Amino acid sequence: MYYDPVEAMDRAALEELQVERLRETIENAKRSPFYAERFKSIDPNDIRTPADVAKLPFTTKDDLRSQYPHGLLTKPLEEFVRLHASSGTTGTPVAVFYTQKDLDTWADLMARSMYCCGCRKTDVLQNTSGYGLFTGGLGIHYGSERLGMLTIPAGAGNTKRQIKLIRDHQVTVLHIIPSFALYFAQKVREEGFEPEDMPWRIALIGAEPHTEEARAKIEKLMHIKAYNSYGLSEMNGPGVAFECVHQNGMHLWEDAYIAEIINPETGEPVAEGEVGELVMTTLTREGMPIIRYRTRDLTRFIPGKCECGRTHRRIDRITGRADDMMILKGVNIYPMQIEQCLMAMPEVGQNYLIELVSDGISDQMKVKVEIKDEFFVEDMRALQGLQKRIAKNLCSEILVTPRVELCQSDSIPKAEGKAVRVVDLRDKE
Amino acid sequence: MYYDPVEAMDRAALEELQVERLRETIENAKRSPFYAERFKSIDPNDIRTPADVAKLPFTTKDDLRSQYPHGLLTKPLEEFVRLHASSGTTGTPVAVFYTQKDLDTWADLMARSMYCCGCRKTDVLQNTSGYGLFTGGLGIHYGSERLGMLTIPAGAGNTKRQIKLIRDHQVTVLHIIPSFALYFAQKVREEGFEPEDMPWRIALIGAEPHTEEARAKIEKLMHIKAYNSYGLSEMNGPGVAFECVHQNGMHLWEDAYIAEIINPETGEPVAEGEVGELVMTTLTREGMPIIRYRTRDLTRFIPGKCECGRTHRRIDRITGRADDMMILKGVNIYPMQIEQCLMAMPEVGQNYLIELVSDGISDQMKVKVEIKDEFFVEDMRALQGLQKRIAKNLCSEILVTPRVELCQSDSIPKAEGKAVRVVDLRDKE
Incomplete structure (x- = not known):
């Protein structure tokens, strides 16, 4: 029923796991030049509940930039096997480094995420996302293979060929950017097919914030079920939070991350269920842990339990960026x-x-x-x-x-x- | 000294291994609809030496096309996790399917190949190849991670950014198409750097046939050592044969493939050291074995032993395609x-x-x-x-x-x- 039993773990046990991993993360982070300095006076034993994460200082994008490229690494460079980077067109880029273990952890989180919205080993996934330095491409790719789906690395562009591949190989799961999905539906018709005749059943449409109305439109025009997700390269990439089949918020994987929602002005936690800035801490990343990262993304925790039985809390769709305002x-x-x-x-x-x-x-x-x-x-x-x-x-x-x-x-x-x-x-x- | 001891295996033992694997491959291939029919009267026990492969019928690109998409698969579709395909702009495409075990085998062959020309875990590799359905991108990528190199999935294009990444991350190994390499050297100068100041030392320049003169030019203009390689998606992708540091021919991994050189007109083997069409048989691919594949690529075996001590025979650079004539x-x-x-x-x-x-x-x-x-x-x-x-x-x-x-x-x-x-x-x- 779940990809990993941890998804339905009892909350008390889950929070104990978070505390244990947060302590380890602090110890580990201190091996990096940046946190060695910043956490000088931090004692991991002061962490007794997940909320105690608030005792730690924030990490901002500017911190990551100022530490470019190696300031947050806890291991020698030869232990790393992957680098992703932002384009850096507007100043110093942000680079994220992964060890082999980090790639495995990430692939598992991605596989769990896709399983959560109904993808199975018997599915065929076509990845229409560009690959390269953008984490969306390789992130989905590795997760899809990990789950055992037949994975077609189509990449971006060439819609006509994409449609042929989908039909030839009976693609059931499509990874597609929301703004491309509507264009795609139109192209399918131009090629002489009806979306309802296409073999697809699931669209993974994260990567770009979009509204419930946009989702409804995609589902109607493509004749597909569309699932939202959340991720950012500073927290590995895609696979941070994913919708389950109930489509009512994205389960954020709390065994791998601690999430807080704060008032972006004051830095204080908002009231239960209120919108604020999402702040994220990695709990399972060994090579480049990041603690209390200011994502600038605005969302809220959705109160209550999900029917799917997963105990990990849900975040609402991103309603904007603190910076986009x-x-x-x-x-x-x-x-x-x-x-x-x-x-x-x-x-x-x-x-x-x-x-x-x-x-x-x-x-x-x-x-x-x-x-x-x-x-x-x-x-x-x-x-x-x-x-x-x-x-x-x-x-x-x-x-x-x-x-x-x-x-x-x-x-x-x-x-x-x-x-x-x-x-x-x-x-x- | 070698990535895998099999690289320097005694030839008699290597040939025994080939015979054993060829027999298994024939048995396995018979599970696919295509070979079940074609190999009806073939008895694996008739194979006593690697040369006995010549008792089997050829497989051509037209066979692969006529069997599109699933005719050569030996397992149910849900056992496969990757698909690569030719563009199929001129007719039915060719699709190649991989199980997880096949991806592992391929990654190991790629890692071995890159180790062979001097790449090590401590190197930083930038992959300037496009990803997607073309096997060059993901093939090099998986092999590089498998070898433990820090891998930068830069993808194609945006030369200016590529140069920044190379300098920022002290890239020592570049995967680059030969025809792009000369353009790249020029761009480096336009950005105000001298190629000798760049951190790189190794260029992997397979993917496109080129002459010894073109290699010499790339090495001089880029101030780099350039290594040739050979591969094709029907035989996984890159990593079929690779140059060692002696740069005198490409070691073809004979524990994974049986190679023959034939006269493309008569189908008979050419004399030792003569140029002809390369014919390839997979020995370690479980999901989609291909036997006696007519590659249409023209080359020859280089006589004699290589100083590096590897016992796998070397093929010469591709001098053309039977079709390009x-x-x-x-x-x-x-x-x-x-x-x-x-x-x-x-x-x-x-x-x-x-x-x-x-x-x-x-x-x-x-x-x-x-x-x-x-x-x-x-x-x-x-x-x-x-x-x-x-x-x-x-x-x-x-x-x-x-x-x-x-x-x-x-x-x-x-x-x-x-x-x-x-x-x-x-x-x-």
Whole structure:
């Protein structure tokens, strides 16, 4: 019923395991130059409950950057077999190093995650994610092989060939970026097939935050069940938290991580069930433990127990990044709020784009919205009405009224990779 | 001194091992629909020496195509964890399936191969090959991790970033396509570095046939030792044969494969040391054994023993493909002959292109050749002299006189992937 019995472990025992592993992690971390210095006065024996993790200082992305490349390593470099790195286009990159044992641990977590949403050894998985330095590709790949699925490393792009592979090899599980999934469904039709005739049954659509509405759309258009997941390379990559078949939040693997939700301003824990910044501590990583990492991702713990019987707590879908927040006329706005609002309207098509512009006096938001063909009629009055309704709905969500521009299907350029949702033109005007 | 003692095994014992494994392979192959039919009257006990493999029928690429996708599998599909496939742009693709045990065997062969040319656990390998369905990417990747090298899955493209990674992480081993290596050396200089200041020491430059002259050029321009290798996805992928530090032929791992060299016309073995088509049989693949596979690649066994002490025979670099052969005015010509001839001339730059054209009466060959800047002078007479010398040298090699066109550096388009060397315009004119 579970991939690993630890998934349904009694909470008291699970928390004991966390305490034991946290103590070991602190001891181990002190072997790295960075934590040796920072944890000088930390005694692992002061940890008596998982909540005691709050006695330790935070680690930030800037810390990782300042320690680039080797400051967090607890072992000599020759003990490591894998490196992943952020692109570093905006300054010093962040590099994450893995020992063979770390790769094994990660593959097991990934296999457990995919099992959790219904993948089995008898499934055939096609990985449409790019490989390389991005952890999504190799992370899913190793986990899929570990679970024993027949794994097709298709990589990104070449949709026509992807469709042929899916049909030829009866692919049942697809790893796909949400913004690519809708495009994919359309391509399937262009190739002369109906999504319901495709052999697939499960889409793993993590890697990119998206709304419940976007999921519903993917499930409907692709005729598939879509499961959300959460991960970040600082915590290995994908496989940190994964939805089970009940699709009501992502089980965060608490035998491998301690998760906290804090107020990003004060650093204090938020009240039970409230949204805040997710802070993560590795419990099973030997080569590069990271303690109290400020993910900048906003989410909350979902209260209550899950019907699946897993005892690991669930986090809600990511509602934004502490860094993605736009400030417009003094109001805090997250792109996810806008997506949620748009996707709830039946007239809205597959793509949208937020532009922040400045008219020299104040900042303005322009939202370009693709409208489905059947609603993109020649009746100007109907279109103006729709435009007004969108603006009004958005205003009630974000408290400012944006300019809304209606666009035809496919008129907003699509990225095959991660979708660009916000273009900030304020500096350039 | 060796990664696996089997590499220096006494030849008599090695051949005994081959016989034993070939018998097992025949038994196992009969579990697949294709070989069950084809080997109906084959008795494994008729195999008494490795040469007895010649009693078995050939397997061709057309056989693999006709059996697409599952005809050669000896186990139920759920026992497989990986699929690689050719692009199939020109007809039915070829798919190769791997069990977990097959992936392990392959990773071990790859690790052994890289150890053989001097790679060690303490090295840092950057893989500039694309991942995905092409076996070069994941093949090298798994082998590198298996050997314990720190492995950077950089993937293809983004040369600037590749250079930063190499410098930041003191990369000592580079997996790079030969035609990309020369471009890379140039980019390093454009970024303001000298190749001799780069931390690298070993380039693995298989994946694309190339001449000894091309290797010499890569070694000089990159200030690196470059090692050739051989592989094909039908025989797992890379790691079939690899050069040792003596760089005099590629040791073909005879505990894992039986290799024959035959006359592609008659199917009979060629004389010792003569060039012919390489025919390969897997000895350790459980999920999809392939017997007497016509690789279409032309090479020869290098006579004599290697100083390194490995007893596995060496094949020479691939001198062409049985299929690549051009027939011009009744003469058989391989592109590799032309490359070899051009690269031996000091005036010749980094790139060339062969065009086959028809003037309506007979076929002609045009060879576009990039000339180094220092030789691309305004002295028309000197250029005409060079042009004639190139034509003459080519004629003495291929027995027909091509039209030669001199080009400036960088004027022939470069592929970041596999180089296009021959363009056949004869049908279109």
